[in-house]
Ligand code: NDP
């Protein structure tokens with residue numbers, strides 16, 4: 251045991267030395283290494299092939315300038331990135347994030363996680379992530395279009411339906427994907443599935459918008475069922491109010507939970523009567539069309555708005571972080587458990603600080619880490635790629651059934667590799683199950 255701890259420590263030191271200052275990347279890799287290094291002990295073929303070492307060095311990173319013109323005629327310059335992490339089991343695949351906080355560390359952590367997540371879906375997709383420090387807040391539709399075109403004017407060289415297939419993430423939804431797809435089509439003169447998350451009228455898939463949020467709740471449903479419990483009748487707190495949060499809340503409501511909170515970067519609303527479908531439809535319009543603030547919900551429905559706060563102090567049985575990384579601190583995690591939380595399903599990527607994750611695992615609550623819980627989004631992206639290749643589209647019911655089956659299968663893989671006595675450690679299960687497929691493909695395809 252001491253030897254394994256030493257190996258983990260020395261691996262972590264090497265990682266920090268090679269990637270100085272990239273805290274989010276260190277955090278994501280360390281969480282995986284803590285499960286994988288013990289797993290490798292009696293599997294010398296993986297050790298000899300240096301799988302973990304190779305997987306912590308992305309295949310390639312592209313960084314480029316994005317210059318564009320704002321509505322006043324000023325020239326603006328941002329930085330664009332694409333981290334192509336691994337194409338071992340399929341073309342690179344992963345979202346694009348537009349947010350001022352975007353950095354190499356954040357995109358490297360996201361791309362690393364994506365490789366494991368995509369492996370868990372069972373579909374042939376490698377891992378990647380991209381984005382820009384561009385801040386879309388307050389920008390006009392035309393400015394968004396010009397930025398997306400300028401971004402794609404660089405990115406198109408590096409992507410394609412058999413190479414790398416980007417999609418949405420924070421700050422990138424159907425509108426931005428549409429502008430990027432249009433520019434890709436103009437530059438290549440090809441109408442192909444080089445992006446997913448497209449609108450329905452030009453090759454998008456039904457259920458893609460819903461997929462991440464619904465999938466996160468399906469995972470929670472399966473974890474609770476595994477313990478003989480259910481969602482109906484429970485209270486839930488959700489953070490965020492964007493794509494993932496909206497559809498996580500919607501599925502929770504459909505399954506009979508009472509959703510108490512939503513948030514954005516300015517604070518959270520607390521609605522003790524519960525957010526109904528009607529109120530949620532207002533949020534979809536507020537955030538998706540008007541691009542307003544969640545505080546407007548509190549004004550409209552006369553409930554509390556807590557400025558600059560996160561919702562983790564609100565008492566509830568279920569918690570679904572759906573905004574951003576490291577939004578649940580170790581103290582927040584402790585508070586959640588003290589307040590009686592028994593289920594956490596992560597819609598956002600790496601929303602819980604490392605100590606908080608450890609605390610959830612030790613507390614033996616039903617805790618699904620992001621790479622398992624939010625894999626439904628990229629899974630339906632994979633189904634969009636299939637439909638584009640076949641030049642047909644499946645029905646909503648067909649896609650929801652496939653999404654449900656994929657989430658059930660991910661839950662089952664976590665149970666298979668994460669069961670410890672009478673408890674399932676979903677972090678360990680997801681890391682090991684995700685790792686095996688990628689590692690076996692790396693061995694089969696040689697030292698690259
Ligand atoms: P959106 O841009 O639609 O919504 C993001 C939400 O999170 C907004 O409410 C936003 O508030 C809030 N938020 C963003 N950054 C911060 C921050 N630094 N502090 C506080 N609040 C913040 O993004 P998505 O819903 O698509 O993404 C949410 C999370 O889910 C991300 O972690 C993403 O990586 C993950 N994810 C997304 C998938 C997808 O298919 N879209 C798939 C899998 C995971 P505000 O409006 O004030 O900016």
Ligand code: 2IT
Pocket residue numbers: 343344345346364367415416417418419446599624625627628629631
């Ligand atoms: O983090 C994620 O899985 C996403 N943002 C979705 C990626 C995709 O390719 O659909």
